[in-house]
Every structure is written in structure tokens, then in C-alpha cells.
Amino acid sequence: MTKSEALFERAVKRIPGGVNSPVRAYGAIGEAPRFIDRADGCYIYDVDGNQYIDYIDSWGPMILGHNFPEIRESVVKACEKGLSFGCATEIEVEMAEFICERIPHVDMIRMVNSGTEAVMSAIRAARGYTGKNKIIKFMGCYHGHSDAMLVSAGSGVMTSGVPDSAGVPKGCTEDTMLAVYNDLDSVKMLMEQAKGQVAAVIVEPVGANMGVVPPKNGFLEGLRLLCDENDALLIFDEVITGFRLAFGGAAEYFGVKPDLVTYGKIIGAGMPVGAYGGRLDIMEMVAPVGKVYQAGTLSGNPIAMAAGLTQLKYLYAHPEIYTSLEKKGSRLYGGMEEILKENGLHYHLNHISSLGSLFFTEEEVVDYASAKTADTKAFAEYFKAMLNAGIHMAPSQFEAMFLSMAHTDEVIDETLEAIRKYFR
Ligand code: KE4
Numbered sequence: 001m002t003k004s005e006a007l008f009e010r011a012v013k014r015i016p017g018g019v020n021s022p023v024r025a026y027g028a029i030g031e032a033p034r035f036i037d038r039a040d041g042c043y044i045y046d047v048d049g050n051q052y053i054d055y056i057d058s059w060g061p062m063i064l065g066h067n068f069p070e071i072r073e074s075v076v077k078a079c080e081k082g083l084s085f086g087c088a089t090e091i092e093v094e095m096a097e098f099i100c101e102r103i104p105h106v107d108m109i110r111m112v113n114s115g116t117e118a119v120m121s122a123i124r125a126a127r128g129y130t131g132k133n134k135i136i137k138f139m140g141c142y143h144g145h146s147d148a149m150l151v152s153a154g155s156g157v158m159t160s161g162v163p164d165s166a167g168v169p170k171g172c173t174e175d176t177m178l179a180v181y182n183d184l185d186s187v188k189m190l191m192e193q194a195k196g197q198v199a200a201v202i203v204e205p206v207g208a209n210m211g212v213v214p215p216k217n218g219f220l221e222g223l224r225l226l227c228d229e230n231d232a233l234l235i236f237d238e239v240i241t242g243f244r245l246a247f248g249g250a251a252e253y254f255g256v257k258p259d260l261v262t263y264g265k266i267i268g269a270g271m272p273v274g275a276y277g278g279r280l281d282i283m284e285m286v287a288p289v290g291k292v293y294q295a296g297t298l299s300g301n302p303i304a305m306a307a308g309l310t311q312l313k314y315l316y317a318h319p320e321i322y323t324s325l326e327k328k329g330s331r332l333y334g335g336m337e338e339i340l341k342e343n344g345l346h347y348h349l350n351h352i353s354s355l356g357s358l359f360f361t362e363e364e365v366v367d368y369a370s371a372k373t374a375d376t377k378a379f380a381e382y383f384k385a386m387l388n389a390g391i392h393m394a395p396s397q398f399e400a401m402f403l404s405m406a407h408t409d410e411v412i413d414e415t416l417e418a419i420r421k422y423f424r
Helices: 003-014 069-079 090-100 115-129 184-193 219-227 249-254 304-317 320-342 374-387 410-424
Strands: 036-040 043-046 051-053 106-111 134-136 174-180 198-203 233-237 260-263 274-278 348-352 355-361
Touching: 036 174, 069 106, 069 304, 090 106, 090 274, 090 304, 106 115, 115 134, 115 198, 115 233, 115 260, 115 274, 174 184, 184 198, 184 219, 198 219, 219 233, 219 374, 233 249, 249 260, 304 410, 320 348, 320 410, 374 410
Parallel strands: 134 174, 134 198, 198 233, 233 260
Antiparallel strands: 036 043, 043 051, 106 274, 260 274, 348 355
16 A cells, blocks of 8 residues: 555545545546645655656646745745734735736735635625626636535536535525626626626636636627626636736736736745735725625735745746746647647647646537536546656646646656657
């Protein structure tokens, strides 16, 4: 028995499914998950000493690679002054100013502790500001596990086959309406159906929780228009895309301006940080200045801010990172497309910048329904073969691959070699 297997045996006795987040349980794979001991650069090392090239990157935060020296040092330094005060601190002001002064559509921002909390709060602010209740989300998009969002969600919900979730009273989801990703008509129909009642449309500007599904040309622009025409707010959930596609996220990348935006992952550099922000007139609705209540003991925690701000400052000071990530993406995903072609395989591969997903289906994957045609058993075999070859990918067909600055050309070519061997 490996140490990972032994740990998993213990874990399942005391933690639901042996994990603190479902997708880590390898549920779709059918074997014990690898327990990770440490990580450095593009590598992670499990408790049995096996090394893997990591394409999970903690689900996105580690855009500079694991154990990035400046970030580690900023955390150690901050720890020497104490871990948490539950009071206002200077670094929270610095973090808010740094983001608001560099992202035009963010006039004001509030730190929270996760992407879930960011989305939950942004939706409450949207409802509080508009005085309306209906929220339109897209099938297959995942916005964290707050009750109103656990309707046809992606990510772990899609992976575990939990259609929605037990424990969510109907009342919590009756104002959540479901549209089809990349289908503006489905949004138009809902807007007509709930005329004057829609507070906001929330969207992953690049779907990444049904696997990677980029927006079709005009989709995001169309959402902007529909929201304006129907007096609804547009919320970009940039928990994955924020600071990854560009410093200004998908909003900058596609040139579409949301009214509110949510962040997570990269903003915390691996520490528990989420944030929501946007138009001043909306954010001024938030307590204590406004009537929309939201709070958090560890929100803006100084250690988490030290990590996150160090990462954001580094990304902003090195804009060439974004072209480099584009190049890394082209090398990896372009290489994968070549391998499929060499082997006469017509699996569908979606990718944009450093994000990508190989779908085990011949259908073009543009939304939840087409993503669901993927053969999850074939994916599981592929995942296991890659794992045994020392390549650590997300243990689910409905997740993304994440590239970081630590993935060199050599490492990408090594990955392609392993993939070539598998499909040969
Ligand atoms: P967290 O509460 O997990 O920090 O963020 C929720 C969330 C919100 N919005 C988007 C677009 C997200 O992708 C996420 C979380 N992403 C998943 C990975 N697909 C987190 C991994 C997990 O659940 O363990």
C-alpha cells in the first residue's frame, strides 16, 4: 500500500469522501488520490516521493509556479508581525488601490475568503442595488457552492454527477434562471419571460468548469447589450480568468465591461482570498456604508494580502508574462492537436491562452450539452496513464488544464511526448 492509499484510508473515516473539496477525491477516476507533500515551480511531489509535472496549479492560483520566492518571502515576513488582527490594515488599502487604479471597471472592491463568497456577495449586491431578484446563470458554469448557484453547476457538481445538490431549499433557487452558454437567444427568452425582474446575468467569461469553453464571437458583447436593454447588471465571474488572460482578465482580453466582477485564486496566490468589485454606485450599497450586508472574520487577512499583492505586483510589472503564457498555450495545445491529427483522432480540444481541455468527444464543445457528450471513462484512462507518466492533470473531464510561467518549453515537450505515447 502506498502512503497516499494509507492516508486516503484514514481520511475517508474523518473527512467526507476523504477530501476537503470533492473534485480532489478522484471520484471520476476510481482510484485513491495522490496526497501531495510539496511543490516547486511546475512540479508537485506526492507523499511517496513521486514527482509530477503539475497542470492543476492549485486550480489556477499558481500562475507564476509553485513556491515562487518573492511570494514565499512576503508571507514569511508578514507572519513575523502576526497572523490576523480582525482590524483594518495598511496592506488591505494597498491591495484595493492597486487593483482599482489598474482595472478601469473596478472603482471599489471588497476582499472575502473564497470565490464562492465573492460570487454570493456580488449577487446580493446586484439584488440590493436593482431591487430585483432573478439571476440568469449558464448551464455548466460553476460559481462556487452558494445555494442560489447550485443549479446546473459545472466543476465538481458535473464531475460527481450530483444533478444539483441536496439541502438546497427550492426557495433558494427559484430565482435562478438557466441559459445556454454561447446562446444569446436563450438569454433573450429568459429576459422576456422575467421582464423587469432580472437583477443580473452572471457568466464565466470563459467557461472553464464544464471543461474550457471559450465564448463565441459576439457572445459577451451580446450579454452586455441584453443587460443594458433590460436594466440588468452584468457580472463577470473571473475567479479563473481574472489576472490570467490579461491583468484585467477576460474583461480586458475581450474588451467587454462588466458592472461587477468576482475574483479568486490568483488574487490570493494560493492563500484563501476572493474579492468582488465594480461600479462605485453598486459597491456603495455594501455595508457598512450601504444596506447590503456582508462580512468576514478573515477577510483581507494580512498574510493572504501579502501573498496576493506580491503576485499581482509581479504580474503587473511583467506584462510580457501574458504573451509568454499565450505562447506556452500554443505550444502545448497546438502540440496536442497535432498528436490527435497524427493518430487520426477527432477528439475536441478547446483552449485559450494558458487554459485548455481535451474532450473525449468528436462533437464541437460549445456549451454544457456538448461537453456532456464526452466519454468520461476514456478520459479516466487517459488521466491515469498521464499520472503514471508523471503528468498531473485535473482528475475530471470537466475541468481545465492550467499552464504557469514555470512550465518551460522542455517541460511542455516532455508532456507532449507522454501524450504522444498514449495515443500512438
Ligand atoms: P472557491 O469557492 O472554490 O474559491 O471558488 C469558487 C469558484 C467560483 N467561480 C469559478 C469560475 C470557479 O472556477 C470557482 C472554483 N473553481 C473550482 C475548479 N473548477 C475549484 C476547485 C474545487 O472546487 O476544489
